[in-house]
Amino acid sequence: MLGLLLVTGNLQSASAGDRELGQYLSSECVTCHQTTGKAVEGVPPIVGWPEDQFEAVMNAYKDKQRENPVMQNIAGRLKAEDIAALATYFRELR
C-alpha cells in the first residue's frame, strides 16, 4: 500500500469528476484496493477503468444490484459527485 498516492502534477482532465476530491476520498478505498492494479486477497484492482464503467459498478453496489455488503455499505455513503470524482482519480492512477 505505498507510493502511488503521491501521483501529482497537472494532468489535464476532460472528465467531469473532481480529481482532488477523488484523491481525498480514495484514502478509504486503498486500505483494501491496491493502487498498482494488482488483485490482493480477493480484492480486485480498480485503477484504469473507463469512468462510466466505474460509476456504473459503484451505483450497482449502491442500489444493491451487486451483492458485496462491504462495497454496498461504502458506495451507499457516496454521493454521485463523490463517485464521479473517484472514477476520475482511479482512472488516471496507472
Ligand code: HEC
Ligand atoms: C474493506 C475493504 C474495501 C474497501 C475499504 C473498499 N473496497 Fe471496493 N471492493 C472490496 C471487495 C472485497 C470487492 C469485491 C466485491 C465483489 O466481489 O463484488 C470490491 C469491489 C470493488 C469494485 C468492483 C471491482 C470489480 O472488478 O468488479 C469497485 C469499483 C470498488 N470496489 C471500488 C471501491 C471504492 C471506490 C472504494 C472507496 C470509496 C472501495 N472500493 C473501498 C473491498 C473494499
